[in-house]
Amino acid sequence: xxxxPLSPHLGVYKFAYTMATSIAHRASGIxxxxxxxxxxGWLIAAASGPxxxxxxxxxxxxxxxxxxxxxxxxxxxxxxxxxxRHLNWDLGRGLEKSEARxxxxxxxxxxxxxxxxxxYAAFFAGVPR
Amino acid sequence: MxxxxxxxxxxxxxxxxxxxxxxxxxxxxxxALIPLTLWFAYQLxxxxxxxxxxxxxxxxxxxxxxWLLLFIGAVAWHSALGVxxxxxxxxxxxxxxxxxxxxxxxxxxxxxxxxxxxxxRIAFTTFSAG
Numbered sequence: 439x440x441x442x443p444l445s446p447h448l449g450v451y452k453f454a455y456t457m458a459t460s461i462a463h464r465a466s467g468i469x470x471x472x473x474x475x476x477x478x479g480w481l482i483a484a485a486s487g488p489x490x491x492x493x494x495x496x497x498x499x500x501x502x503x504x505x506x507x508x509x510x511x512x513x514x515x516x517x518x519x520x521x522x523r524h525l526n527w528d529l530g531r532g533l534e535k536s537e538a539r540x541x542x543x544x545x546x547x548x549x550x551x552x553x554x555x556x557x558y559a560a561f562f563a564g565v566p567r
Numbered sequence: 568m569x570x571x572x573x574x575x576x577x578x579x580x581x582x583x584x585x586x587x588x589x590x591x592x593x594x595x596x597x598x599a600l601i602p603l604t605l606w607f608a609y610q611l612x613x614x615x616x617x618x619x620x621x622x623x624x625x626x627x628x629x630x631x632x633x634w635l636l637l638f639i640g641a642v643a644w645h646s647a648l649g650v651x652x653x654x655x656x657x658x659x660x661x662x663x664x665x666x667x668x669x670x671x672x673x674x675x676x677x678x679x680x681x682x683x684x685x686x687x688r689i690a691f692t693t694f695s696a697g
Contacts, residue, residue, distance in 0.1 A: 464653055471646040478639070478682035484622050485685035491619045514604065521597050528594060559612050 456535075459542045463520045466513035473510040508557055515552040519545045589648060596645035603638045626686060627693035635686045643679035647672060 451457070476498065483494035497503050523541050526532050532541055569576070580586040614625055625631060650671045658664040 464649075467646070467649045468653060470642075471650055474642050474646050474678060477642070478678045478685070481626070481635075481639075481682050481685040481689070484619065484626065485688040488619050491622070495617065514608075518601070518604070522601075525594065525597065556608070563612075 454539075456538050456542050459520060459545060462516060463524070466517040466520075469509060469513040470517055473506075473513070476506070476510075504561070507560065511556040511560060512549070512553045515556065516545070516549040519548045519552070589651075593645065593648045596641045596648070599637070599641045600645060603634065603641055606634060607638055623689050623693045626689040632686050632690040636683050639679055639682045639686070643675050643682075647675035650675070 448457075480494050480498065483490040498507065523532070523545055526541070532538065575581075578586075583589070610625070610631070615621060626635060651668060654664060654667045654671060658667055
């Protein structure tokens with residue numbers, strides 16, 4: 439293959455925590471894509487009859503399923519707030535380094551609050567399941 | 568000085584020949600998903616239980632099938648675009664990359680169609696009071 443010029447790879451940059459918020463956006467997106475499979479599976483099971491639905495509930499209601507559910511709630515909270523941060527950048531706002539650092543902190547804070555609220559509502563609010 | 572040819576400027580489609588449509592649709596679906604996901608989360612939390620009859624009645628009730636179809640479509644589309652970029656960035660080998668892109672595209676379409684079909688099937692076979 440022809441040797442073509444490459445842009446500098448990640449390794450040449452000093453680590454900044456805004457990098458972590460960037461890769462976390464992709465990671466949470468992938469986690470949520472897996473969640474889409476579960477959502478479709480849950481609906482298909484509900485459309486296919488009580489036996490298939492019981493299986494879906496057994497899978498999602500088990501320890502692993504509940505862990506996944508909590509993971510999707512955290513991933514969704516993060517992806518929502520960091521996505522809003524991206525949309526703000528798309529308007530050409532908040533692109534200065536200091537602003538990007540501040541918004542990263544805000545996103546993490548908002549994520550913790552919303553994810554905590556979601557997890558409380560989903561697991562501790564006493565909804566019979 | 569611009570490096571773009573006059574023809575390239577007029578067509579405005581860049582090297583992928585798709586112009587800004589990927590970027591744009593990713594934003595449009597992102598904005599649509601803000602109310603749709605919050606609606607979905609709110610609805611799930613207000614389901615009295617997650618048992619079979621309860622869930623089917625909820626899916627079939629009122630305009631819920633419409634919102635669910637929009638939700639599934641927007642999520643699948645947004646997810647397909649996002650996963651595509653991740654594959655393009657992290658799988659360097661051309662053959663593996665094309666295979667992964669194909670697999671992701673097919674899987675997203677299958678999931679969107681099957682999920683939508685499930686919603687319609689429930690909506691048309693459940694007679695709820697709602």
